[in-house]
Amino acid sequence: MPVNFSGLASGLDTGAIVDAIVGVERARANTYNERKYNTEKQISTIGSLTSILKDLDIKLEDFSTKNEIRQMSVETTNEDRVVVTSSGAATPGNFAMRVTNLANNETSQSNTYATADAGVVGVGTLDITVGSEPLVSIAYDATDSLYEIAERITNSDAQATASVLFDGTDYRIMVTSENSGVANAMTFGETGDSLGLTLGGAEIITAQDAAFTINGVAVTRPTNEVTDVINGVNLKLVGLTQVGEADTNILVTQDTEATKGKLQEFVDSYNKVMDLVNKELSYSGTTKDSSSLFGDSTLRQLQRTISSNISNSYTNGSEQTSLGTLGVEMDNTGKLSIDTTKLDNTLSNDPRAIDNIFAGDGGNDGVAKVLQDMVESYTQSSTGLLSVKTTSLNSRIKVFDTQIERIEKSAVALAEQLNRQFSALEQAMSQLNSQQSYLGAIGF
Secondary structure: OOOOOOOOOOOOOHHHHHHHHHHHHHHOOHHHHHHHHHHHHHHHHHHHHHHHHHHHHHHHHOOOOHHHHOOEEEEEOOOOOEEEEEOOOOOOEEEEEEEEEOOEOOEEEOOOEOOOOOOOOOOEEEEEEEOOOOOEEEEEOOOOOHHHHHHHHHOOOOOEEEEEEEOOOOEEEEEEEOOOOHHHOEEEEEEEOOOOOOOOOOEEEOOEOEEEEEOOEEEEEOOOEEOOOOOOEEEEEOOOOOOOOOOEEEEEEEOHHHHHHHHHHHHHHHHHHHHHHHHHHOOOOOOOOOOOOOOOHHHHHHHHHHHHHHHOEEEEOOEEEEHHHHOEEEOOOOOEEEOHHHHHHHHHHOOHHHHHHHHOEOOEOOHHHHHHHHHHHHHOOOOOHHHHHHHHHHHHHHHHHHHHHHHHHHHHHHHHHHHHHHHHHHHHHHHHHHHHHHHHHOOO
16 A cells, blocks of 8 residues: 555645545445444344243133142141142042051061171072062072172062161161052062072062042052042051041132232233334334334234233133133223233132133133233244244344445545545645755756
């Protein structure tokens, strides 16, 4: 690049002149830079909207099935006998319970040995049959320790586990069925050097079913974890009801406060969506910033659709009921609030209404499904309306970048051209000045 001594001959600040002219050229990019900035802010807004719509979708999962909507409280009067939890499908009721047997896994023990080392048992085979499962054979020989035999039993296909117990004097192998109940009792067969599991007295814990009564009705189950006796209530039997001891009462009630709390979480999540949409679309009489989505057709459609879905009526038995009937009311901005008095009345007099309106009834979709489908139509990757909008805006940014790059290249080329021209001017004027000085020196 030639050295340019700006204005040395002409007296002009040619560098400043070039900068000013090139600056005018570059200024043409300001419009595109501003448009790019505004478009990037719009993309950011759409990203925020997508995020809170997905948060709303997560909240709606709690309303997608009837078992998840109304919260139930389950209590027991004696946790030393039975521990209770609710799975959500419970219905209010009071149940008297007595536990007469706890379910057991069968456990049998081998002969006792002074050591657990290899060679303490000779060559033999142990056959194990657990319940109706196929017979499994485990072979061992004099190279096996008790620990290796126990590990071989545990790793076999038999539905049993084994370990070595040391009582302080002797070692023995303890074999326990993996599952409790009479149906999982174990049968042993032995050949060769016996472990003693077929001998009388080897069985130290007998396989046993749980036995209890619910409101006087006798019930048996193979395990102490019972989930199919009282609808929606999980029972964990932990102790026997002693003779003369009072029944253990299991009380199932509707937890209205928990239900209202869950409903409030939905309302809050929904209102976050409306706050953002209203902020972008509302007009307060002042000029809207160009970076807003004011007047955007996608947001206007979302505003109309989501409000319509909330305002619609949904099937509740033989009637059509709205969220407003429950006490979830919409104001003129589209935001929701809860009338607790109306909600309490509905939960008391028609507790299934909230289930039916949100989760659907009679094969008809409820609010949750309708809103989830709507959210998916806007947020689904690539094909969702907001995703398509974002793609369109990104394409617009690429156009702006192309224009900005073109203007920058033009400005750089103009600067180079002007510098060449001014450099040539300075050289010409320098030559003229030299000639003038020469002529002056010789008397012309």
